[in-house]
Amino acid sequence: MRERFRALHESGTFLLPNPWDTGSARLLESLGFQALATTSSGFAAGLGKRDQQVTRDELVAHVAQLTAAVGIPLTVDAERCFADSPEGIAETVDQLAEAGAAGLSIEDYDPATGRIEALESGIERVAAAAEACARHGVVLTARAENHLYGYDDLDDTIERLRAYRAAGADVVYAPGLRTPEDIGRVVAAVTCPVNVLAIPGAPSVPELADLGVRRVSTGGALAWAAYGALRDAARELQETGTTTFRRGALTEEEISRAFG
Numbered sequence: 001m002r003e004r005f006r007a008l009h010e011s012g013t014f015l016l017p018n019p020w021d022t023g024s025a026r027l028l029e030s031l032g033f034q035a036l037a038t039t040s041s042g043f044a045a046g047l048g049k050r051d052q053q054v055t056r057d058e059l060v061a062h063v064a065q066l067t068a069a070v071g072i073p074l075t076v077d078a079e080r081c082f083a084d085s086p087e088g089i090a091e092t093v094d095q096l097a098e099a100g101a102a103g104l105s106i107e108d109y110d111p112a113t114g115r116i117e118a119l120e121s122g123i124e125r126v127a128a129a130a131e132a133c134a135r136h137g138v139v140l141t142a143r144a145e146n147h148l149y150g151y152d153d154l155d156d157t158i159e160r161l162r163a164y165r166a167a168g169a170d171v172v173y174a175p176g177l178r179t180p181e182d183i184g185r186v187v188a189a190v191t192c193p194v195n196v197l198a199i200p201g202a203p204s205v206p207e208l209a210d211l212g213v214r215r216v217s218t219g220g221a222l223a224w225a226a227y228g229a230l231r232d233a234a235r236e237l238q239e240t241g242t243t244t245f246r247r248g249a250l251t252e253e254e255i256s257r258a259f260g
Contacts, residue, residue: 002137005035005073005102009139009171009193013209015216016195018077020223021046022069023259027250030258035073035102038063042223051220052111056082060095067100075103075139080110086128093132103139104129105173108160109149116145119160123167130168141195142169147176154182158189165192175219178202180211187212 008014016035019025020042028036041051043062059078067074081092081104089106096104106129108122109115117125126142133140142164144157161172173195177183180203187194193214196202198221205216233245250258 001067001073001100001102002139005075006137006139006170008034008073009214013205013213013216015205016075016218018042018218018220018222019066020220020226022065024222024226025066025070025074027254027258029070029072030254033072035075036066036070037075037103037217038066038077039218039220039223040077040079041220045220045223045227052079056092056095060099063096063101064099073102074100075105075141076101078104078106081106081125081129086124089125089128090132093129093136093138097133097136097138101138103141103171104133105141105143107143107145109145116149116151119163122160123163126164126169127167133170134168139170140168141171141173142167144172144174147174154185158186161186161190165190171195171215173197180207183208183213184211 014034016037017028017033018037018039019028020039025036040054044051044054047054047058063074063076076096078092078096081089083089083092093104106126108117110117130140142161144160144164146153146157157174161174165172169192171193172190174186175197177186177196178199178201183196183203195215195217196208196213198205198216198218203211208216229248236242236245
């Protein structure tokens with residue numbers, strides 16, 4: 001699985017949708033996607049929690065369930081790797097690798113302080129994750145979180161991504177970028193595959209491919225779309241007593257294909 005996942009990054013552009021539970025992972029696999037990624041916010045919602053409130057043990061168990069259920073590579077949104085020390089980061093990588101992860105990401109936002117890590121700290125943390133990932137052949141994605149938290153300094157983002165690449169990251173990712181100009185600058189500035197988050201206002205997947213983006217993920221968007229459909233169906237049932245929401249439901253053929 002790890003070799004397959006790494007090979008996907010060699011050329012072209014591929015989609016990396018984010019399931020939030022075993023059923024959504026199996027459904028996405030049945031639709032023909034080549035790899036999947038977990039979503040921290042979507043998984044947390046499935047546990048009745050907010051993002052960044054899931055424990056490491058909960059995530060490791062989730063990853064083990066998903067990798068046992070699907071036959072395609074899975075990469076993991078590991079947030080900050082649930083640790084402040086290099087040893088703790090390595091322990092998280094070891095546990096996720098044992099659970100079957102083909103890849104994982106580490107980000108530079110610290111929810112405990114509500115701030116982006118200092119660059120030097122971010123580099124040290126990526127280097128610790130890279131060393132541990134290399135022992136397992138796991139693909140490491142380093143994330144610069146500036147644009148998710150209102151710090152829209154593209155020069156700083158590029159400096160971070162270049163530094164994280166130099167520290168050993170295989171892929172870099174700055175979620176929140178949306179203009180072709182900014183995305184193109186990032187792709188041109190780094191010497192490794194770039195992941196882009198599919199968000200409203202961003203270029204389409206074919207346009208991202210033309211910009212040289214290697215990987216396009218969805219974050220929690222699929223989970224929130226599914227929860228939105230559930231909300232709308234429930235409201236229809238409450239307010240009109242009708243069930244037109246069933247028109248968008250999976251067919252028996254689709255259910256059989258996804259769930260056996």
